Amino acid sequence: xDDIIRDRPPGYRYSRRGTLPLIRQLSVINNSRNALLLAFQxxxxxxxxxxxxxxxxxxxxxxAGLIIGxxxxxxxxxxxxxxxxxxFSNRRVNDLVGDIFVAFPLMLSLDLYRANHLQHHRxxxxxxxxxxxxxxxxxxxxxxxxxxxxxxxxxxxxxxxxYYRVARAGRIWAPIANFHNPKRFGFDYRLSLRLGYVAWAVxxxxxxxxxxxxxQILGLLLIPQFFWVNVFNRIRAMAEHNGLPDNHxxxxxxxxxxxxxxRLLIGPFNVSYHLEHHLFPSVPWHNLRRLHLxxxxxxxxxxxxxxxxxxxxxxxELMPTxxxxxxxxxxxxxxxxTAR
Numbered sequence: 001x002d003d004i005i006r007d008r009p010p011g012y013r014y015s016r017r018g019t020l021p022l023i024r025q026l027s028v029i030n031n032s033r034n035a036l037l038l039a040f041q042x043x044x045x046x047x048x049x050x051x052x053x054x055x056x057x058x059x060x061x062x063x064a065g066l067i068i069g070x071x072x073x074x075x076x077x078x079x080x081x082x083x084x085x086x087x088f089s090n091r092r093v094n095d096l097v098g099d100i101f102v103a104f105p106l107m108l109s110l111d112l113y114r115a116n117h118l119q120h121h122r123x124x125x126x127x128x129x130x131x132x133x134x135x136x137x138x139x140x141x142x143x144x145x146x147x148x149x150x151x152x153x154x155x156x157x158x159x160x161x162x163y164y165r166v167a168r169a170g171r172i173w174a175p176i177a178n179f180h181n182p183k184r185f186g187f188d189y190r191l192s193l194r195l196g197y198v199a200w201a202v203x204x205x206x207x208x209x210x211x212x213x214x215x216q217i218l219g220l221l222l223i224p225q226f227f228w229v230n231v232f233n234r235i236r237a238m239a240e241h242n243g244l245p246d247n248h249x250x251x252x253x254x255x256x257x258x259x260x261x262x263r264l265l266i267g268p269f270n271v272s273y274h275l276e277h278h279l280f281p282s283v284p285w286h287n288l289r290r291l292h293l294x295x296x297x298x299x300x301x302x303x304x305x306x307x308x309x310x311x312x313x314x315x316x317e318l319m320p321t322x323x324x325x326x327x328x329x330x331x332x333x334x335x336x337x338t339a340r
Contacts (some may be wrong), residue, residue: 008126014249014279014301022294023280026287029089033286037269038078038087038101041071045221053216061220069224070264073232077271077285078102083114086284104175104200106225113173115187121281125241125252130185134169135242143243143318150319154231163230170229232266239314240274250304253278255292257309266311275305 016023045068052064081087082098095110103110116130123129135141140153140162156162171177172184175197181189208217239256246252256262256272266272273288276295283291296302308314 008249012248016279019280019295022291023283026280026291027282027284029086029284030286031088031090034078034081034087034284037074038097041074041078042101044068045071049217049220052220053213061216064220065224065227068220069228069232070268072106072225072228073266074268075102075106076228076233077267077269079106079108079110079113080117080271081269081285082110083117084281086282099196100200104197104204105221107176108170108173109175109178109189109193109197111187111193112175112178112184112189115185116172119185121278124278125246130172132241138165138169140165141238141242143238144320145318147319150315157231157234160226160230163226166230166234235311235315236266236271238318239272239308239311243318244306248304249279250275250301251306253306254314255305255307256311256314257307259310262311272311275307 048064048067048071052061078087079098079102082094082102085091085094087098087102088094098110103113120129120131123132125132127133140156145153153162175189175194178184178189179194181191181194183189208214211217239254241253244251244254253275255275256267258267258272262272269285270288271277271285273292276283276288276291279295280291295305296307308317
């Protein structure tokens with residue numbers, strides 16, 4: 001928290017006073033629930049693969065890819081929770097399971113992701129925040145955009161034309177791009193961690209390549225990752241900090257109240273309650289909505305917190321709207337309504 005104070009002017013930080021007793025209650029990790037949820041994601045992935053390979057039909061492969069993509073987004077959110085030590089209460093179990101069953105299948109490393117992500121929390125929306133610096137350099141992440149520019153951003157994302165930008169920014173989390181141990185963010189990606197990924201890759205990809213259905217398995221596992229990262233995960237990332245005033249802590253991060261479709265495609269496991277997560281990162285996913293409701297009961301919090309209804313509502317906020325002034329002149333302004 002000292003980093004936030006140094007990075008920001010006085011009065012920026014939201015006072016946690018009076019909330020800490022509740023936070024202690026909400027910060028209990030449900031190990032059995034998370035274990036079952038993780039197993040459930042892989043049961044769905046394996047079942048979708050098996051059915052698609054058995055039927056061997058293009059439409060079925062497409063449906064299976066859609067289903068697997070939604071589960072991949074769930075794994076990505078679980079990696080985020082594991083980064084904060086919220087997947088399992090035992091840190092060794094959290095990191096081991098988080099790597100083997102969550103990060104490595106996404107071609108990422110939990111330790112590399114953690115090194116970057118915790119720095120993002122310490123220096124949110126400042127020059128010391130890698131995510132913020134990437135957004136400043138990437139024209140795709142400059143907002144607000146006109147409706148036409150937003151349309152073409154989504155078209156380029158769906159067709160993969162701007163995937164290289166996501167891949168370039170995300171290389172800092174990938175073991176293959178850090179095998180020489182560049183010590184980004186001061187993190188020593190030690191040899192044992194690097195060899196652990198090699199052992200996993202040899203065993204898992206070796207078993208897949210040994211299978212007579214190697215190309216079907218690889219396609220069903222890897223192609224949905226490409227699509228979800230470049231479209232739906234991009235939309236989720238757009239929502240978190242873009243297009244906000246950021247003159248105090250409550251309007252520097254956006255919470256999105258998701259629709260059912262939002263939860264399925266973009267923001268599972270309450271990841272869209274992002275403001276609450278930044279304020280209290282010790283609270284696991286299953287308690288974030290409860291925390292949101294408690295905080296919103298405070299009129300001062302509700303008046304200042306940036307809360308948006310639905311990811312489509314977020315996209316609308318990031319597009320300018322035409323405003324006519326009393327003198328007859330008009331200008332473009334960012335539409336940033338706060339939902340209540």
